[in-house]
Amino acid sequence: MVTLTRIYTRSGDKGKTSLGDGTRVGKHDLRVEAYGTVDEANAVVGLARLHAEGAMMALLQRVQNDLFDLGADLCTPAAADEVPGTRLRVVQSQVDRLEAEIDAANESLAPLASFILPAGSPLAAHLHHARTVVRRAERLMVALSDVEAVNPQAIIYANRLSDLLFVLARVANGNGAEDVLWVPGGAR
Incomplete structure (x- = not known):
């Protein structure tokens, strides 16, 4: 368990931070970008939880704990x-x-016949937002894996999580009945 007695350390004041193994890197380092984006995704999942209840809330809490595991990884x-x-x-x-x-x-959802817009209920909108942040984290993880070792399960986890968030957004939209469909060229 982590014990924090002070929140600020001043050790990052010159643009450097410590990785989990003690290595000092720039705060713009690709690894820091990747786990920082995972942290951002976790915050957006937290916003979604404000609108969730019951099993959905419990599932999102498990996801948030997993996202801390992913960040630690x-x-x-x-x-x-x-x-x-x-x-x-x-x-x-x-x-x-x-x-x-x-x-x-996904069992309760009708198959998609159209792309859907990231909209609908507040819960669905936050889940779609979380999905897009997880996708960005995944892209950063893949880029990092091109230059440094990254746990392959971490990348797979991010890929599956974005899929789960998409499906949960549809569930939050009345099991897909309230999904907002994309109308190609509809705003011309």
Whole structure:
């Protein structure tokens, strides 16, 4: 468990921050961008939770905890000699749980016959917003994986999470009945 007695340390005042392994990098470092975007996604999921109830609220709380796991995974570069299980990493069971949640939520939805706009109820709108931030985090993670080692399960988790958030947004829109459909060229 983490204990914080002081919130500010002044150690980042010159544009540097510490990764989970103690390495100092610029705050613009691609790894910092990736886990910072995961943190942003977590905040947007928190906004969605303000409008959620019951099972949806519990599911979103689990997602928020997973997003902290994902941030911890990303902030600590894998060492060449890392022993599996010694660092907090996203694991296959977290991906499997997302896939089961996607399948369960999708069962009540009619198949899509059109693209939908990120709109509808306040809960749906926040879930769509969270989805787009998770997609950005995923893109940053993939870019990071081109230059440094990234846990492949972390990238897969982000991919599945954006799918889950999309499906949950449809659920929040009256199981898709209140989805706002895209009308190609409709605003011309």
